[in-house]
Amino acid sequence: KNEVEQSPQNLTAQEGEFITINCSYSVGISALHWLQQHPGGGIVSLFMLSSGKKKHGRLIATINIQEKHSSLHITASHPRDSAVYICAVSSGGGADGLTFGKGTHLIIQP
Amino acid sequence: SQTIHQWPATLVQPVGSPLSLECTVEGTSNPNLYWYRQAAGRGLQLLFYSIGIDQISSEVPQNLSASRPQDRQFILSSKKLLLSDSGFYLCAWQTDWNTEAFFGQGTRLTVV
Numbered sequence: 001k002n003e004v005e006q007s008p009q010n011l012t013a014q015e016g017e018f019i020t021i022n023c024s025y026s027v028g029i030s031a032l033h034w035l036q037q038h039p040g041g042g043i044v045s046l047f048m049l050s051s052g053k054k055k056h057g058r059l060i061a062t063i064n065i066q067e068k069h070s071s072l073h074i075t076a077s078h079p080r081d082s083a084v085y086i087c088a089v090s091s092g093g094g095a096d097g098l099t100f101g102k103g104t105h106l107i108i109q110p
Numbered sequence: 111s112q113t114i115h116q117w118p119a120t121l122v123q124p125v126g127s128p129l130s131l132e133c134t135v136e137g138t139s140n141p142n143l144y145w146y147r148q149a150a151g152r153g154l155q156l157l158f159y160s161i162g163i164d165q166i167s168s169e170v171p172q173n174l175s176a177s178r179p180q181d182r183q184f185i186l187s188s189k190k191l192l193l194s195d196s197g198f199y200l201c202a203w204q205t206d207w208n209t210e211a212f213f214g215q216g217t218r219l220t221v222v
Contacts, residue, residue, distance in 0.1 A: 102153040
């Protein structure tokens, strides 16, 4: 069974800083998801990737399959980026669902 | 467009009472449906998975059950809640196991 580790668990930064959140997993995967959870609880999918790099606005996600590692970067961070960021992987058939990390609680101070 | 509705958003229930959480999906057919739970201090954990009507598989033993009476309706139930059932419950769907996942708003359940 895959184990997903995220770091850091908590991160507080100043507005405008470059943010990096890391995710590592123990077993080969078919896809990795980066998710955002706001205080109300709803979860939104940011990226799904299986190789290389994806960019959406100020968010960039990269994955290194050989090293079993992914990073989520936020450029020019803003207080509205404050949320919990969750890494999740799919490594088998549908019956396994997604395996989630515990999340990174990010706070961006003005 | 594809949307997913989950209700209620919050729920406080006494120990021993029944539970019914409902999730419906719009804008797609024959989705893979999932119920996940997030206990305090832990990551989301898979509870139930369904690939079709009345086809449910359970990931972990518990006093919860799930049903899928219609293609786009997924229900999580319990006959008698335990204190340990408290947590955040999340419904999700994917077109296939290797595609983007979509999530409901979640239900925060407190058993008292």
